[in-house]
Amino acid sequence: QVQVVESGGGLVQPGGSLRLSCTAGGSWFTINAMGWFRQAPGQQRELVAAIGGDGSPKFADSVKGRFTVSRGDAKNTVYLQMNSLKPEDTAVYYCNALGTWHDGRYYPNSGYWGQGTQVTVSS
Secondary structure, three states, X not given: OOOEEEEOOEXXXXXXXXXXXXXXXXXXXXXXXXXXXXXXXXOOOEEEEEEOOOOOOEEOHHHOOOEEEEEOOOOOEEEEEEOOOOHHHOEEEEEEEOOEEEOXXXXXXXXXXXXXXXXXXXX
């Protein structure tokens, strides 16, 4: 079983930035396809950003131009850089690894979810 771990959440003021990290397995593990999701109270989990498809990373319309996703020097680490944060970005953010891509859409792997990290945007 590959463990997926997120980190980097916290409390930030509107307009601020946070960087979330996702690490899967050990240093020997390579993350190809992965996605960042978020779930706000009372809402369904939604895809925020995904990487590893045939083209460029994909982003939800609500975060385009504000969020970026990148790979770390270690092949098992991926980052979500969140800028210009808004109160509506408040949610628990989850990393999913080893998902699949189909028709330009990322489908999560049910067996490789992290435990989530809380992001709160508030003044």
